[in-house]
Amino acid sequence: MLAQGGEPLKKRMRMNQAIAAALHDEMAADDTVVCYGEDVAEAGGVFKTSQGLLEEFGPMRVRDTPISEMAILGSAVGAATAGLRPVVEIMFVEFFGVCLDQMVTQAAKLHYLTNGAVTVPMVARASVGAGRGFGATHSQTCETWFTATPGLKIVHVSNGASAYGLLRSAIRDDNPVVFLEPKSIYGTRSEVVLGEAGIVPLGQAATMRTGSDVTIVSLGQLVGAATEAADSLENDGISVELIDLQTLKPWDRNTVLASVARTQRAVIVEENPFSGGWGNDLSATIAAELFGELEAPVLRVTTPDVPVPFSRSLEFQYLPSASYIASQVAQLCQTGKTPEPWWSQFT
Amino acid sequence: MSIRNTTIGPEPLARREAVRADPVQRHRRMVEIRAAEERIREFHSSGQAWGTTHCADGQEAVAVGIAAAARPTDQVWIAHRVHGHGLALGCTLESVFAENLGRSTGSVGGIGGSFHLTETAVGLVHSFTIIGAQIAQAVGAAYAMQVQGKDDVCIAQFGDGAVNIGVFHEALNLAKIWNVPAVFVLENNQYAEFTRVDKMTPIEPLAKRGDAYDMPWAVVDGQDVEAVRLAMVDAIELARSGGGPTLLEMETYRYLGHSRSDLAAYRPEGEFDEWQSRDPITQSRNALLEAGLVTESELDAIDAEVASSIEAAAVAALAGPEPETSAMFNNVLAT
Numbered sequence: 001m002l003a004q005g006g007e008p009l010k011k012r013m014r015m016n017q018a019i020a021a022a023l024h025d026e027m028a029a030d031d032t033v034v035c036y037g038e039d040v041a042e043a044g045g046v047f048k049t050s051q052g053l054l055e056e057f058g059p060m061r062v063r064d065t066p067i068s069e070m071a072i073l074g075s076a077v078g079a080a081t082a083g084l085r086p087v088v089e090i091m092f093v094e095f096f097g098v099c100l101d102q103m104v105t106q107a108a109k110l111h112y113l114t115n116g117a118v119t120v121p122m123v124a125r126a127s128v129g130a131g132r133g134f135g136a137t138h139s140q141t142c143e144t145w146f147t148a149t150p151g152l153k154i155v156h157v158s159n160g161a162s163a164y165g166l167l168r169s170a171i172r173d174d175n176p177v178v179f180l181e182p183k184s185i186y187g188t189r190s191e192v193v194l195g196e197a198g199i200v201p202l203g204q205a206a207t208m209r210t211g212s213d214v215t216i217v218s219l220g221q222l223v224g225a226a227t228e229a230a231d232s233l234e235n236d237g238i239s240v241e242l243i244d245l246q247t248l249k250p251w252d253r254n255t256v257l258a259s260v261a262r263t264q265r266a267v268i269v270e271e272n273p274f275s276g277g278w279g280n281d282l283s284a285t286i287a288a289e290l291f292g293e294l295e296a297p298v299l300r301v302t303t304p305d306v307p308v309p310f311s312r313s314l315e316f317q318y319l320p321s322a323s324y325i326a327s328q329v330a331q332l333c334q335t336g337k338t339p340e341p342w343w344s345q346f347t
Numbered sequence: 348m349s350i351r352n353t354t355i356g357p358e359p360l361a362r363r364e365a366v367r368a369d370p371v372q373r374h375r376r377m378v379e380i381r382a383a384e385e386r387i388r389e390f391h392s393s394g395q396a397w398g399t400t401h402c403a404d405g406q407e408a409v410a411v412g413i414a415a416a417a418r419p420t421d422q423v424w425i426a427h428r429v430h431g432h433g434l435a436l437g438c439t440l441e442s443v444f445a446e447n448l449g450r451s452t453g454s455v456g457g458i459g460g461s462f463h464l465t466e467t468a469v470g471l472v473h474s475f476t477i478i479g480a481q482i483a484q485a486v487g488a489a490y491a492m493q494v495q496g497k498d499d500v501c502i503a504q505f506g507d508g509a510v511n512i513g514v515f516h517e518a519l520n521l522a523k524i525w526n527v528p529a530v531f532v533l534e535n536n537q538y539a540e541f542t543r544v545d546k547m548t549p550i551e552p553l554a555k556r557g558d559a560y561d562m563p564w565a566v567v568d569g570q571d572v573e574a575v576r577l578a579m580v581d582a583i584e585l586a587r588s589g590g591g592p593t594l595l596e597m598e599t600y601r602y603l604g605h606s607r608s609d610l611a612a613y614r615p616e617g618e619f620d621e622w623q624s625r626d627p628i629t630q631s632r633n634a635l636l637e638a639g640l641v642t643e644s645e646l647d648a649i650d651a652e653v654a655s656s657i658e659a660a661a662v663a664a665l666a667g668p669e670p671e672t673s674a675m676f677n678n679v680l681a682t
Contacts (some may be wrong), residue, residue: 032495034494060494060603063525066517066521068443068517070517070518071486071517072514074482074483074492074514074517075483076486077483077484077485078483078489079487079490080489081484081488082488082492084495086487086488101477101480102484105480105570106475106477106480110473111681112678112679112682113459113473114465114472115456115459115465118465120681153680175680175681214541293431318454
């Protein structure tokens, strides 16, 4: 899709509109792409991420389903084996809890268990994250439900452009992809490059800004907070390189390690409880590969080991804020030691 | 294309066409399945195979009846008790044996084991070991047939234990509201693992569950291969012509325990004998003789031929190499 003059078409839009645009463009490009889930068709998605698709592509390819996650995800596995590229919506990532079998034991293993005879090109989209007042059961990221499962890819987007570009890649991928969308930024407007030029490959991190003192690696909505933190650190004389991981599985080792090798400090900013988060994998890899070259231990900035609290003030205390990230990073750079997390006084 | 043909040689398709075309071949295949499962148990008892295995002695008519009714382009999704279904649909004896033995010449290269068979050339997508998972997948594949304008039908086979797991309900409900070309085959062998079906399910027949989804259902004599075949032909034709899904309950009986280690001591006295008096292979033998399609000596010759083909396949499977270490790294992701 090109604007007149051959320049890529850029458009300012909300992230949910960018997702709908990606679905639209892949459906237009490939008849085998279908889209379904709870309130996906007539309502256009509870987060308006599939608006207009039913009208454009009709009820054979855009469908509403009952509240039946096992059937939604299971049928997507089957449809994928039979020639389609289904994109199904699991409204909130927690709902994977009732159908996880179909993702981690079925979709992820069918290619392996059929010795390569069957492939499962499907995308399971889900909203994730805190910051919307949805309470403990609708505000997690649950990324780590999937990270230890070979056979899956995991994407977690951070803005409209990455949502558009990564979703198009995920649909074209021949593997099952868990595609996570931070619900708190569905309505955030940004410039999105549309068309082939806007496609973002899976497995590649995006270096959002370059810097020399410290590398921050983040994902999802916290890329926004990390960006703000980097601005304020810059003002205080700390130069930050910010990496948006984009694809969590497989994660981009080369980009992360090359950056940390230069900056010699790594901070992982992650929307997960401290224990068991994916940042542990990155930390271990960085420490193993760059031991002796680091100026400071790897720092993880996470949420505390608690469910997501509801009260607005508590929820925003729970989520790492820009100022909290900045203060943690500054302490690491100044002392060469890992600072205590804010919650240490409570645990 | 999401399914590629990994079959080497024409044998599976030829084996399939045989049971589709000829009632004598159907009988022969049931004899083969019974003997093959006996041989598989010998692999285990002699220490040549490891892990566990789930046999379906007594249920041969269900497997062969389905295979005889479906086209090779129809897609079939089977539960874990798969040896008989695999052989009925067209898997070769060697590929089934070698998979049980974990050899690279097995159906899925020795990566799956006793309960994982795939033979895409004859529509066997795979066999599934988490109860009921395949039911929803078959619904999705059937939806894919609708979208692509194909007239192939998707068949999900599962046991009586699957009717109480959530995915069964979700899948049948979705299948009905989407009117997909699917046939659900509830192979009721009376036991879910170690537990009798009536202890865990308050309705009889189980197929009445179809009423909950406004889905046509029937109970079929699963000891009679022609009854199974004819019921399947009707349900498949209904689905193929746009009439939507059907739930068929095949009444049969598991002669042995759930798996290798289970001696089935929990069965009431006399139950086994009662079912064995309606053994599917004996009944098929008698029916063929009665119809004048075959003579006693021809049937005896079939038994002898099957026995020697079993032994030849066992020798070939045992000679198959173990997978290379690199095999475990293949096909983790599609490339």
